[in-house]
Amino acid sequence: MLQHDVLVIGGGGAGLRAAIAAAEESDRLSIGVLSKVYPMRSHTVSAEGGTAAVMRENDHLDFHAKDTIFGGDFLSDQDAVEVFVREAPAEVIQLEHWGCPWSRDPDGRVSVRPFGGMTVNRTLYAADKTGFHMLHALFQTSLKYEKIVRYDEWFATSLLVEDGKVCGVAALNLHDGQVSPVTAKAVIICTGGGGRVYPFTTNAAIKTGDGMALAYRAGVPLKDMEFVQYHPTGLPGTGILITEASRSEGGHLKNKDGYRYLQDYGLGPPTDKPVHRKMELGPRDILSRCHIQEYQKGRTFDGPYGHYVHLDLRHLGEKVIDKQLPFVRELTRNYVGIDPVHEPIPVRPVVHYMMGGISTDLDGATVLPGLYAAGETACVSINGANRLGSNSLTELLVFGARAGRAAARDALGRPPIRSNPLAQLAADERRRLNERFLRADGRERIAEIREEMQKAMEKGLGIYRDRATMQETCKTLRHLRERFAHVGLMDRDAVFNTELIAALELESLLHVAETIAHSALAREESRGAHTRTDFPKRDDTRFLKHSLATHTPDGPRIDYSPVTITRWPPEERKY
Amino acid sequence: MSAPPAPRPGLYYPKMPATWWLRRPAYLRFMLREVSSVFIAIFLAVLMVQVYRAGQGPEAYAAFLERLASPGWIAFHAVALGFALYHSVTWLKLTAVVQVVRLGEHQVPPRLVAAGAFAFWGILSLAILFAVLLRS
Amino acid sequence: MAEETITLEVTRYRPREDREPRAQAFTVPYRKDWVVLDALNHIKDRVDGTLTYRWSCRMGVCGSCGMMVNGVPKLTCAAFLRDYLPGPIRVEPLAYFPVIRDLVVDIEDFMGKLRRVMPWIIRRTEQPLTAGEYRQTPAQLEAYKQFSMCINCMLCYAACPVYGLSPLFIGPAAIALGYRYNLDSRDEGYHLRQPILAEAVGVWQCTFVGECSAVCPKGVDPAAAIQRSKVAGAKDWFLSILLPRGGRS
Numbered sequence: 001m002l003q004h005d006v007l008v009i010g011g012g013g014a015g016l017r018a019a020i021a022a023a024e025e026s027d028r029l030s031i032g033v034l035s036k037v038y039p040m041r042s043h044t045v046s047a048e049g050g051t052a053a054v055m056r057e058n059d060h061l062d063f064h065a066k067d068t069i070f071g072g073d074f075l076s077d078q079d080a081v082e083v084f085v086r087e088a089p090a091e092v093i094q095l096e097h098w099g100c101p102w103s104r105d106p107d108g109r110v111s112v113r114p115f116g117g118m119t120v121n122r123t124l125y126a127a128d129k130t131g132f133h134m135l136h137a138l139f140q141t142s143l144k145y146e147k148i149v150r151y152d153e154w155f156a157t158s159l160l161v162e163d164g165k166v167c168g169v170a171a172l173n174l175h176d177g178q179v180s181p182v183t184a185k186a187v188i189i190c191t192g193g194g195g196r197v198y199p200f201t202t203n204a205a206i207k208t209g210d211g212m213a214l215a216y217r218a219g220v221p222l223k224d225m226e227f228v229q230y231h232p233t234g235l236p237g238t239g240i241l242i243t244e245a246s247r248s249e250g251g252h253l254k255n256k257d258g259y260r261y262l263q264d265y266g267l268g269p270p271t272d273k274p275v276h277r278k279m280e281l282g283p284r285d286i287l288s289r290c291h292i293q294e295y296q297k298g299r300t301f302d303g304p305y306g307h308y309v310h311l312d313l314r315h316l317g318e319k320v321i322d323k324q325l326p327f328v329r330e331l332t333r334n335y336v337g338i339d340p341v342h343e344p345i346p347v348r349p350v351v352h353y354m355m356g357g358i359s360t361d362l363d364g365a366t367v368l369p370g371l372y373a374a375g376e377t378a379c380v381s382i383n384g385a386n387r388l389g390s391n392s393l394t395e396l397l398v399f400g401a402r403a404g405r406a407a408a409r410d411a412l413g414r415p416p417i418r419s420n421p422l423a424q425l426a427a428d429e430r431r432r433l434n435e436r437f438l439r440a441d442g443r444e445r446i447a448e449i450r451e452e453m454q455k456a457m458e459k460g461l462g463i464y465r466d467r468a469t470m471q472e473t474c475k476t477l478r479h480l481r482e483r484f485a486h487v488g489l490m491d492r493d494a495v496f497n498t499e500l501i502a503a504l505e506l507e508s509l510l511h512v513a514e515t516i517a518h519s520a521l522a523r524e525e526s527r528g529a530h531t532r533t534d535f536p537k538r539d540d541t542r543f544l545k546h547s548l549a550t551h552t553p554d555g556p557r558i559d560y561s562p563v564t565i566t567r568w569p570p571e572e573r574k575y
Numbered sequence: 576m577s578a579p580p581a582p583r584p585g586l587y588y589p590k591m592p593a594t595w596w597l598r599r600p601a602y603l604r605f606m607l608r609e610v611s612s613v614f615i616a617i618f619l620a621v622l623m624v625q626v627y628r629a630g631q632g633p634e635a636y637a638a639f640l641e642r643l644a645s646p647g648w649i650a651f652h653a654v655a656l657g658f659a660l661y662h663s664v665t666w667l668k669l670t671a672v673v674q675v676v677r678l679g680e681h682q683v684p685p686r687l688v689a690a691g692a693f694a695f696w697g698i699l700s701l702a703i704l705f706a707v708l709l710r711s
Numbered sequence: 712m713a714e715e716t717i718t719l720e721v722t723r724y725r726p727r728e729d730r731e732p733r734a735q736a737f738t739v740p741y742r743k744d745w746v747v748l749d750a751l752n753h754i755k756d757r758v759d760g761t762l763t764y765r766w767s768c769r770m771g772v773c774g775s776c777g778m779m780v781n782g783v784p785k786l787t788c789a790a791f792l793r794d795y796l797p798g799p800i801r802v803e804p805l806a807y808f809p810v811i812r813d814l815v816v817d818i819e820d821f822m823g824k825l826r827r828v829m830p831w832i833i834r835r836t837e838q839p840l841t842a843g844e845y846r847q848t849p850a851q852l853e854a855y856k857q858f859s860m861c862i863n864c865m866l867c868y869a870a871c872p873v874y875g876l877s878p879l880f881i882g883p884a885a886i887a888l889g890y891r892y893n894l895d896s897r898d899e900g901y902h903l904r905q906p907i908l909a910e911a912v913g914v915w916q917c918t919f920v921g922e923c924s925a926v927c928p929k930g931v932d933p934a935a936a937i938q939r940s941k942v943a944g945a946k947d948w949f950l951s952i953l954l955p956r957g958g959r960s
Contacts, residue, residue, distance in 0.1 A: 037765075040863050041775045043767070097840070104847055106848065107846070108851075109846065140888070204769070204773060335770070490759065493761065495726050496812040498755075498764070
């Protein structure tokens with residue numbers, strides 16, 4: 001049997017950071033990293049703008065904490081934020097020591113740039129491929145550790161739980177189609193978010209919320225799922241991300257009259273040089289709402305992929321664009337045939353990030369003993385109702401490392417896993433997959449259900465929400481779940497069955513979609529990224545609390561838990 | 576050195592056809608460059624024989640030159656010259672790839688490095704041509 | 712008006728049933744903003760769910776979707792149908808790699824080679840984190856930056872006939888990544904890494920076809936990394952026979 005002390009599910013930024021942290025915690029531990037794709041394919045690779053940490057004399061941990069809490073509309077747990085900002089600087093320096101090619105000042109220090117919602121320049125960056133460089137630095141560094149054993153292109157299909165404790169996973173090896181138990185004394189889920197529940201997203205195809213669903217199906221609640229971040233600047237059609245860094249370098253958002261419309265929404269006055277937290281450096285939730293209001297006023301462009309505005313970088317000049325934003329230029333040239341040196345870029349809001357996720361404590365531990373989570377898949381929570389740009393890469397470092405260390409200590413204290421019952425559980429899982437998918441004769445097609453789910457989510461759970469449409473979406477999702485029970489595969493082959501993977505991913509997506517819809521329906525207020533036309537005000541009396549979605553056969557049950565407030569009492573969020 | 580990995584069952588191992596170098600223009604250009612060395616080697620061998628004959632006296636040298644004047648040898652030398660030029664051009668282009676030239680903080684663009692190499696080659700060739708013409 | 716279409720000739724290979732790959736033609740709608748990957752997704756979602764290939768980010772940075780398009784290694788997320796009119800477009804698995812199924816190739820060989828070149832920072836002494844970052848000037852960063860842009864998409868291997876003829880060759884991407892760390896001002900591992908790059912299956916196998924650099928979607932120029940490693944290797948060799956103690960201080 002495949003046995004490890006610590007098993008990490010997911011090989012992205014959080015997963016690799018957790019694996020290295022566990023490896024460094026003790027020489028006696030064996031660590032597995034199991035991922036449905038090769039680690040360097042993980043979606044961390046697509047992050048562009050940067051990584052926030054207090055690095056300079058003019059900055060202070062409290063400033064970073066306050067910005068984060070304020071940006072999150074006071075739904076962040078402030079003890080978590082304090083840990084986060086405190087450990088961030090050491091983590092980004094650690095990554096520098098591991099070879100990450102951070103952009104540099106002339107004196108050799110790592111450079112910092114401004115970012116949306118931040119009061120000080122504190123976002124480290126590697127041009128505009130920060131996630132790519134971080135992921136490859138982490139991956140290449142992880143190769144140094146021989147006790148980190150990788151399971152590349154393995155899909156974890158369920159958690160193995162015995163006597164109320166997590167003892168590993170059942171996992172499908174894509175290369176031969178076999179389902180095997182992989183046991184571990186502690187399991188860390190680092191599988192990223194699930195932006196693919198929406199049709200229009202910056203997220204890669206692999207971001208299907210598998211880890212969230214894995215935990216959810218095992219009875220672990222998903223926290224604050226109603227908070228889905230729209231990034232204000234994605235390319236129409238593909239949803240390819242145009243980084244916020246293009247605005248922190250001085251890019252302007254303009255409507256069809258060439259007017260910098262953000263000044264009409266309390267973000268002014270417009271200035272030539274970017275000013276912290278003003279205009280284009282406002283937070284993402286507000287900028288995305290401004291776009292929709294601009295559209296409603298008839299002041300956006302209309303294209304084959306819907307309404308859009310212009311992100312104008314021309315005044316920055318070729319030199320700045322090539323040095324600081326080369327990827328933006330590469331992407332727009334390759335994918336929309338536009339050179340930002342000479343033309344403005346068409347952009348519109350696009351689903352980008354999930355603030356919610358598997359509910360964890362400060363060490364990434366969940367309510368299920370032996371189960372940990374970190375990164376976008378988890379909700380600690382530091383991001384509250386709206387994440388500030390460049391906090392997520394830092395989050396996966398800080399909480400990836402914390403979860404890795406905690407899981408390692410946990411594993412050291414646990415007795416060996418009894419393998420017999422687990423082999424039995426894995427055999428059950430094998431049977432489930434066979435009966436459910438490989439030998440079933442259902443008529444429903446995966447792509448159809450997926451597309452209908454995405455349409456329903458966009459309609460009911462977009463930037464602006466109201467009760468009636470959300471109820472309709474909830475109904476549709478429930479119906480889709482029933483249809484999914486009759487899904488049929490054309491592919492019955494054991495080797496590299498990507499249709500089977502698509503079915504498993506759709507199962508995850510449907511779970512995640514339901515938790516988002518039901519959590520959002522229950523939250524009768526507007527806060528951060530969750531904006532309701534029928535409840536336009538923030539309501540601290542009723543909803544200064546986290547939502548917790550727990551799996552039941554009839555769909556998610558929504559409970560609440562308190563928000564931890566330490567030093568920053570809630571105030572009105574105005575920029 | 577490790578042994579080649581054993582083929583794994585189920586995988587299809589593509590075979591490299593003998594004509595692989597005809598598949599893409601770049602491969603063909605590469606093969607031509609490789610083949611050019613054969614001609615250059617033969618040319619050098621002939622040159623060595625020529626020097627040896629020259630050492631044997633004027634008659635032997637004249638007889639040798641007469642043989643080289645045959646249409647076959649002239650054709651060979653024309654082809655060899657073509658290959659020599661082709662090889663030189665590709666080789667000088669390589670310098671731009673291999674040699675990083677720095678001026679202070681900045682790297683000299685590879686194109687400029689290549690241009691410099693070609694200019695140097697041209698000047699050297701002209702100098703030799705001039706020297707030969709001057710003597711005759 | 713009849714919908715415009717284009718034909719894709721896609722390589723199929725089922726490991727348990729086929730002895731050899733074969734081509735299957737699919738006719739898909741033609742849209743001028745579709746890439747080859749969009750056409751494959753259309754086939755998988757609406758025509759034949761058994762079609763097998765890898766993809767993820769569809770923005771040219773995850774490196775999953777490399778295939779041969781009309782005989783040339785390409786990221787299919789960046790290969791527009793409109794550039795291959797009127798078709799048909801041949802879509803095959805990356806050349807020289809063993810095929811697992813359809814368009815999916817086995818890259819385990821590369822994963823092993825990547826580890827061999829030690830693509831991580833090696834230091835004689837680690838500076839503690841409390842002492843802050845290692846200082847590195849923009850010029851020092853520029854020295855290796857290009858070679859750190861590799862996304863491991865394997866296009867360079869599929870363009871390299873040397874790799875096809877002698878699979879032990881470490882190959883362009885792995886050498887470029889090893890070389891990247893040799894150039895990093897923070898690294899002190901040259902004496903460990905260079906002997907691996909310079910061994911028999913290393914840089915000296917390269918005959919400088921140059922196609923690795925031509926097909927690289929990220930401008931990494933692995934051919935340059937290899938040729939410069941040769942120069943470094945040759946210099947080391949001369950120094951080792953000319954100077955006592957191998958020329959190392």
